[in-house]
Amino acid sequence: MKKLILTVAALALSTGFAMADTVRMGTEGAYPPYNFINDKGEVDGFERELGDTLCTKAGLTCEWVTNEWDSIIPNLLSGNYDTIIAGMSITDERKETIDFTQNYYPPAASAYAALSEGADLKGVIAAQVGTIQADYVAKSGATLLEFATLDDTIAAVKNGEADAVFADKDALAPFVTEGGDLKWEGDDVPLGGGIGIGLRKSDTELKGKFDAVITEMKADGSLNALIVKWFGDDAATF
Amino acid sequence: MFASCADPKTLEGLAWLMCYLTSGKHMLFYGSFLVVLALMLIVAPVALAFGFGGALAARSPFAPLRWFGKGYTAMVRGVPDIIFFLFVPVAMDQGLEWLRHLWTCPPTGEPVWSNGEFNVCAAAKIPLSTTPQIWHEVYGFALAVIAFAVVFGAFAANVLYGAMNAVPRAQLETAEAYGMSPAQVRRRILIPQMWTYALPGLSNLWLILIKATPLLFLLGVEDIVYWARELGSTKSAIYDYPHPDWRVWYFLALLVYYLGMTRISELLLGRLSARLSRGQATMAGEAMRKAGA
Numbered sequence: 001m002k003k004l005i006l007t008v009a010a011l012a013l014s015t016g017f018a019m020a021d022t023v024r025m026g027t028e029g030a031y032p033p034y035n036f037i038n039d040k041g042e043v044d045g046f047e048r049e050l051g052d053t054l055c056t057k058a059g060l061t062c063e064w065v066t067n068e069w070d071s072i073i074p075n076l077l078s079g080n081y082d083t084i085i086a087g088m089s090i091t092d093e094r095k096e097t098i099d100f101t102q103n104y105y106p107p108a109a110s111a112y113a114a115l116s117e118g119a120d121l122k123g124v125i126a127a128q129v130g131t132i133q134a135d136y137v138a139k140s141g142a143t144l145l146e147f148a149t150l151d152d153t154i155a156a157v158k159n160g161e162a163d164a165v166f167a168d169k170d171a172l173a174p175f176v177t178e179g180g181d182l183k184w185e186g187d188d189v190p191l192g193g194g195i196g197i198g199l200r201k202s203d204t205e206l207k208g209k210f211d212a213v214i215t216e217m218k219a220d221g222s223l224n225a226l227i228v229k230w231f232g233d234d235a236a237t238f
Numbered sequence: 239m240f241a242s243c244a245d246p247k248t249l250e251g252l253a254w255l256m257c258y259l260t261s262g263k264h265m266l267f268y269g270s271f272l273v274v275l276a277l278m279l280i281v282a283p284v285a286l287a288f289g290f291g292g293a294l295a296a297r298s299p300f301a302p303l304r305w306f307g308k309g310y311t312a313m314v315r316g317v318p319d320i321i322f323f324l325f326v327p328v329a330m331d332q333g334l335e336w337l338r339h340l341w342t343c344p345p346t347g348e349p350v351w352s353n354g355e356f357n358v359c360a361a362a363k364i365p366l367s368t369t370p371q372i373w374h375e376v377y378g379f380a381l382a383v384i385a386f387a388v389v390f391g392a393f394a395a396n397v398l399y400g401a402m403n404a405v406p407r408a409q410l411e412t413a414e415a416y417g418m419s420p421a422q423v424r425r426r427i428l429i430p431q432m433w434t435y436a437l438p439g440l441s442n443l444w445l446i447l448i449k450a451t452p453l454l455f456l457l458g459v460e461d462i463v464y465w466a467r468e469l470g471s472t473k474s475a476i477y478d479y480p481h482p483d484w485r486v487w488y489f490l491a492l493l494v495y496y497l498g499m500t501r502i503s504e505l506l507l508g509r510l511s512a513r514l515s516r517g518q519a520t521m522a523g524e525a526m527r528k529a530g531a
Contacts, residue, residue: 021360022367030468032476037468039246039478040262063371067458075458078332078356079363097354151471155483174474200355 103194288391
């Protein structure tokens with residue numbers, strides 16, 4: 001076993017000399033259209049395209065890594081990757097443990113979806129664990145039912161376990177619009193301070209680089225163009 | 239994969255299914271079966287070696303070694319597996335990086351663990367962040383193998399310890415009467431004779447190992463459970479092959495796979511058990527002798 005570790009370590013050593021630092025981009029890969037694994041098995045989506053553009057502009061070499069949503073912050077802190085670019089809203093609570101760049105997606109609406117109209121929004125509501133939507137449901141007085149992925153929350157509504165699902169509207173939209181059984185319910189709720197790239201607090205240099213290129217992309221309109229490409233003409237832009 | 243699959247949205251029926259099942263993502267799914275097989279085939283001998291070492295240590299006349307052997311089995315057997323699976327890889331990863339940090343990084347005076355962050359300099363990362371992703375995966379897999387081997391090794395140690403104690407004293411005494419030294423008795427009589435007593439316990443462990451492989455998913459290795467969930471979940475029109483929630487079909491496939499694996503194992507273990515029982519002073523050995531006579 002020791003030998004195996006040594007071999008791996010030796011390989012890691014021999015392949016890694018004299019190259020520019022690689023920024024490892026951590027994402028969930030299960031949150032279309034923000035990020036998802038396409039049919040080729042690669043990370044794809046708005047954040048993939050944005051992330052690659054940011055890296056090119058900032059002159060960084062980037063590599064994409066997927067990680068479960070539940071453990072995405074702990075694994076950033078322990079250094080498995082260097083950024084979280086996974087549709088993560090900037091909140092004060094998260095800012096206690098990690099840092100964020102400025103937002104690259106404006107504060108987005110969250111919405112309820114249910115099987116039939118008139119669902120009880122104070123009843124049992126499904127949400128993805130560790131999201132701002134889950135926090136909101138817990139505070140709204142409804143019974144919160146948490147699941148590891150967005151898909152599980154939808155499944156819970158479909159099999160009657162929950163009365164409705166509460167999630168980011170853009171992520172929820174395909175389940176409602178594409179002939180799905182779900183319907184919008186109640187009003188949209190604006191939540192969070194927009195979506196930013198999560199970084200370790202000690203990584204101030206990287207934060208500066210990303211902030212600079214995001215500002216640049218906001219100014220020349222290329223960020224807005226990217227948002228419209230992935231989220232449609234009605235999407236909120238800068 | 240096939241040229242006809244270039245535009246999946248125009249396909250229907252069997253042609254669609256053919257293209258769907260051969261998409262790049264499905265290839266990764268099929269590949270992950272090999273990952274799981276590799277895990278089992280690597281862990282089994284390594285865990286057996288751990289177990290052998292643990293059992294011999296636990297029987298050692300040298301007290302500290304005996305304490306070590308007994309402590310190892312008692313600790314792993316007493317702590318929930320899942321804690322080991324979560325703890326061992328993280329502790330090993332950070333421990334190795336910390337050692338390499340001490341070795342390679344210029345002293346900065348800053349603590350490695352601070353504010354809940356674990357920071358070593360870029361040169362101390364294992365693997366380095368510049369290494370291709372595949373090596374990160376191999377490294378994660380290696381850590382998983384060690385975690386599995388530590389846990390299953392402890393159980394194997396206990397099984398082997400029990401099996402060594404079950405070898406009839408008369409056989410060992412006969413060997414001693416022939417003038418064999420303790421080491422010779424162990425090597426020539428005890429170890430060859432113990433397998434028949436160890437096999438039922440070891441075969442249990444093997445079947446548990448087969449069923450425990452989905453824990454890989456917990457360690458961040460993209461195994462069959464990860465891909466089954468990922469492929470089966472609802473796919474909107476943003477994907478090339480949109481479909482509703484098909485997870486139940488993928489998990490049924492996994493069910494068939496696991497049942498198949500355990501069935502094959504049972505057949506092979508049954509044969510091995512018969513082979514080891516031949517001529518033994520056990521009920522099974524006696525039954526075989528009578529049937530043959």
